[in-house]
Amino acid sequence: MRIFDLHADLAMTIKAHRDNGEKAVLRNVWHDRFMEGELLYTAAASFFRGEEDWEYMQDLVRMVQTDIDESGIKQILTKEDLDENDLQVTALMTIEGMCGIDKDGVERVEWLYKAGNRIGSLCWNDQNALATGNWGDPGRGLTPMGKDVIRKMNDMHMIIDVSHANEKTFWDILETSEQPVIATHSNAKAKCFVERNLTDQQMRALAAKGGLIGMNACNSFIHRKEKKQDARHLAKHARYISNLVGVEHVACGFDFGAYYGADEHHDLVSPEQAQNFIRGLEAEGFSEDEIKDIAYRNVFRFLKQYM
Ligand SMILES: [Zn+2]
Known part of the structure; x- marks a missing residue:
C-alpha cells in the first residue's frame, strides 16, 4: 500500500551526510528504504528549533532543494505534480518552525x-516572533506578525501546519486561517496524554474546517507504556480519531526517528517499516478503501484542493 508521510525530518539526515562530504543523500541513503516501505510520497522538512537565524533557514532550505x-x-510544487498513479519516490518540501522570521x-x-x-508551521515548541509553541507561555498565541503570515x-x-502550536496558537490559527489546516504529526490526547497530542475538541474543530491529522509514530506519542509503543497501537489512534471525526481526516505523519538518530526500537521507526502501520490498520478493522484513504488518498485530495 502506497503511503504519503506528512512529516519527515529529512533536512537533518541530509545535513548530517552532506556535512560528511556526501551528496545525493535522498538517493544514496534513503531511496531504496522508501521503496521497500512503499513510502512513495514524503514530506521533506527543514526543521528549526528556535535559535536559528534567517540566513541559516535559507541555507538549510537551499540544501534540501x-x-x-x-x-x-x-x-511536488503544484497540483499538477500530484499523480496517484506515479510509483516513484516523490518529495514535498515543508518547514517546521519559522524562528528565523523575526x-x-x-x-x-x-x-x-x-x-x-x-x-x-510557524513554530516548533519554541516561542518566537510569529507564534507560541508547546514550551512557550500558555497565555500567548499568534502575534500580529504571525497573523499576517497566516493570511x-x-x-x-x-x-x-498546527503540530507544535500551543493551544492558544492553535485556536488563533483556526480563527485566522480561511483555509483548512493540517496537524502533520500529532495523535489523540485521549489515547496518550502528551502536550503535543490533540484534544477531542481540537480535533473536532480541525475536522470541521476540513483539516487532516497525521499519525505520529514517535514512541512517546503512541502510548505511555513502552511495550505498547508500536505500529499496532498507533493504529488505535487512527481508529479513535476516525470514530470521533471521520476517517477522511486521518493521514500519516510518522516523524521517523531514523532520520534524526532517535533512540527508538519499535516496529515503526524507519521508512522501510511503514507497512507495519498498514497491518495495524487492518487489525483495527479498517476496510481496504479506508486504509487507502489514511495511507495517501486523504492527503492527495487535500493538496489537490488547497495547494
Ligand atoms: Zn515535530
Missing part, C-alpha cells in the same frame, strides 16, 4: 514558498 535535485527525486514576516514567508516549501500563506496556498 540541492539534494532533491542531485538525487533526481520527483518534487521581521519582514510576509516577505520572508513568501521566500520560503518560492524556495519550494508547500506546508509550514499570506492562505493567499499563496501554502498549507498551515
